[in-house]
Amino acid sequence: MDRLLMVERLAKRYERTGVLGAKKEVMALEDVSFSIGRALTLALVGESGSGKSTLALCIACLERPTSGRVVFDGKEITTLDEKQLREVRPQIQLVFQDPARSLNPRFSAIELVSEPLIVQGRLNKREREDRARDLLRKVGIPQEKASQKADEFSGGQRQRLAIARALSLEPKLLILDEALSALDCSVQAQIANLLLELQASLGLTYLFISHDLGMAAHLADEIAVMEQGKVVELGAADNLLRAPGQEATRRLIAATPRLGAADDLPRVV
Amino acid sequence: MAPLLQVQDLHVAYISRAGKESPALEGVSFEVRTGETLGVLGESGCGKTTLAVALLRLLPGNAEIQKGVVRFEGQDLLQAKPRALERIRGARLALIFQEPSLALHPAIRIGEQVSDVLAAHERNGRGELRRKTLQVLREVFPADAARIAESYPHQLSGGQQQRVLIAMAIACGPSLIVADEPTASLDPTTQKDILEIFRTLREKFNLSVILITHNPALLAGLADRVLVLYAGKVAEIGPTEQVLKFPQHPYTRALMQSVPAGIDESTKGRKSRLPVIPGEAPNLAAQESGCRFESRCPDRMDQCRQREPAAVAVNETHAVSCFKFGG
Numbered sequence: 001m002d003r004l005l006m007v008e009r010l011a012k013r014y015e016r017t018g019v020l021g022a023k024k025e026v027m028a029l030e031d032v033s034f035s036i037g038r039a040l041t042l043a044l045v046g047e048s049g050s051g052k053s054t055l056a057l058c059i060a061c062l063e064r065p066t067s068g069r070v071v072f073d074g075k076e077i078t079t080l081d082e083k084q085l086r087e088v089r090p091q092i093q094l095v096f097q098d099p100a101r102s103l104n105p106r107f108s109a110i111e112l113v114s115e116p117l118i119v120q121g122r123l124n125k126r127e128r129e130d131r132a133r134d135l136l137r138k139v140g141i142p143q144e145k146a147s148q149k150a151d152e153f154s155g156g157q158r159q160r161l162a163i164a165r166a167l168s169l170e171p172k173l174l175i176l177d178e179a180l181s182a183l184d185c186s187v188q189a190q191i192a193n194l195l196l197e198l199q200a201s202l203g204l205t206y207l208f209i210s211h212d213l214g215m216a217a218h219l220a221d222e223i224a225v226m227e228q229g230k231v232v233e234l235g236a237a238d239n240l241l242r243a244p245g246q247e248a249t250r251r252l253i254a255a256t257p258r259l260g261a262a263d264d265l266p267r268v269v
Numbered sequence: 270m271a272p273l274l275q276v277q278d279l280h281v282a283y284i285s286r287a288g289k290e291s292p293a294l295e296g297v298s299f300e301v302r303t304g305e306t307l308g309v310l311g312e313s314g315c316g317k318t319t320l321a322v323a324l325l326r327l328l329p330g331n332a333e334i335q336k337g338v339v340r341f342e343g344q345d346l347l348q349a350k351p352r353a354l355e356r357i358r359g360a361r362l363a364l365i366f367q368e369p370s371l372a373l374h375p376a377i378r379i380g381e382q383v384s385d386v387l388a389a390h391e392r393n394g395r396g397e398l399r400r401k402t403l404q405v406l407r408e409v410f411p412a413d414a415a416r417i418a419e420s421y422p423h424q425l426s427g428g429q430q431q432r433v434l435i436a437m438a439i440a441c442g443p444s445l446i447v448a449d450e451p452t453a454s455l456d457p458t459t460q461k462d463i464l465e466i467f468r469t470l471r472e473k474f475n476l477s478v479i480l481i482t483h484n485p486a487l488l489a490g491l492a493d494r495v496l497v498l499y500a501g502k503v504a505e506i507g508p509t510e511q512v513l514k515f516p517q518h519p520y521t522r523a524l525m526q527s528v529p530a531g532i533d534e535s536t537k538g539r540k541s542r543l544p545v546i547p548g549e550a551p552n553l554a555a556q557e558s559g560c561r562f563e564s565r566c567p568d569r570m571d572q573c574r575q576r577e578p579a580a581v582a583v584n585e586t587h588a589v590s591c592f593k594f595g596g
Contacts (some may be wrong), residue, residue: 214531
């Protein structure tokens with residue numbers, strides 16, 4: 001069993017009530033299938049409104065799909081009840097785009113990272129604090145900042161906190177929903193490196209959701225392109241970028257601003 | 270011919286209630302020529318937005334322009350009387366903000382919001398105003414200007430809202446537009462469309478544009494020159510190709526290397542460690558003497574701690590503030 005996550009024919013339909021009470025159906029996801037191998041990264045790319053975030057919510061068991069299955073670690077999780085979900089949810093954690101909004105600004109770094117452990121009733125106070133300190137070290141937050149409040153950290157450090165918090169329950173899958181998009185280029189590089197290090201040392205599996213095809217290309221083993229609720233193309237990152245088979249993929253590639261590598265010019269003195 | 274905009278030695282600081290000064294821009298100088306697009310590249314907190322609003326003297330109450338000259342079309346805007354300034358703002362020099370959904374009034378139709386800009390600067394009859402409004406909207410919505418004019422902001426997508434802001438900016442035929450992260454909240458396809466509009470308008474109206482962004486890749490192929498702002502100072506300024514491809518300042522160099530080649534990356538490069546700039550951008554209030562980038566710089570020397578480097582020309586068009594080049 002080398003695939004950690006398998007998504008099979010997933011569909012999500014929302015019902016919208018029009019002005020006159022007429023029901024209208026919106027297909028947010030349609031017949032979505034893919035899988036992610038253990039300790040690998042799948043990047044999910046596509047334009048705004050293509051269904052990327054809905055898919056993330058369905059996988060994280062925060063939305064129930066209308067039909068289809070999600071198999072996580074060999075077990076179907078789409079049909080579980082709330083009590084059973086409590087066992088599964090810790091293993092699938094999310095990191096969101098804007099840590100300024102997703103973290104409580106009045107919580108200290110230690111509190112933020114140990115809160116999920118309290119919710120899950122794991123460890124005693126002392127052990128929780130040790131675990132939290134260990135996680136902060138892993139994500140590169142200096143020990144002396146452990147009791148600082150979330151809003152006293154910079155954007156990049158806050159995203160490190162969000163990652164530490166997501167890791168506190170020792171998940172197998174991290175869903176990174178535009179987790180780098182709000183950061184500056186130099187900070188993006190730091191966090192991208194952190195994600196790669198953590199993946200190598202902890203064997204984490206990532207679902208990297210982004211509209212930045214450039215960063216997706218750097219971090220992912222495989223790329224899935226979404227358009228209007230469907231996965232229109234899926235393949236190894238290299239192949240998909242070199243020989244895109246679908247119009248949506250070509251359009252994304254064409255729209256991605258490119259710099260090329262900065263050349264190392266002999267210094268002008 | 271004198272440049273369209275000439276900024277000399279601009280100093281802006283934010284003053285806290287306790288009277289403590291936090292400098293945001295220190296000695297920024299540059300110029301923009303007619304028809305030129307200048308890219309301003311910088312990361313959070315380096316003073317990009319302060320620069321945009323300072324040019325039009327639209328800074329918040331706790332900010333103070335301490336020194337400098339902003340000469341635009343022959344007039345120093347920092348000395349201009351309020352009435353004179355009003356005639357320039359939005360008419361000759363227009364500003365486009367980052368978040369289009371916040372910049373538009375949610376309960377007023379688009380057509381009316383565009384004609385408000387025209388009415389503020391020109392005297393027109395009602396029919397003439399309507400004709401001009403549609404004409405301006407057609408520049409950015411060639412196919413359905415009339416429908417857009419009748420719409421409310423919430424009926425438009427983010428990209429369409431951004432187009433409306435561009436229409437409002439060009440309504441009175443300005444010579445310079447300052448756009449602060451105009452594509453930050455848009456997805457790549459829409460972003461490309463918006464940048465294309467800037468390119469078209471520049472050619473059609475010989476418009477000058479200051480395009481402020483944190484993403485160097487956006488400037489490639491669009492800006493004529495790039496100004497790199499670091500901690501409230503100009504680190505480097507020069508032709509886009511030179512600055513992005515052959516960066517000279519250690520900061521620009523490190524910044525460019527930290528961006529993954531992405532789509533063009535080799536198989537070996539994928540999932541590899543990116544070169545990063547160690548540490549974080551400095552807190553300007555705590556800054557003492559020396560170069561702003563010194564503590565993070567791979568090439569630092571003894572003198573970097575002692576005093577600040579001045580801008581040194583590496584050739585006629587390219588200047589760098591770093592002791593490696595003299596200064």
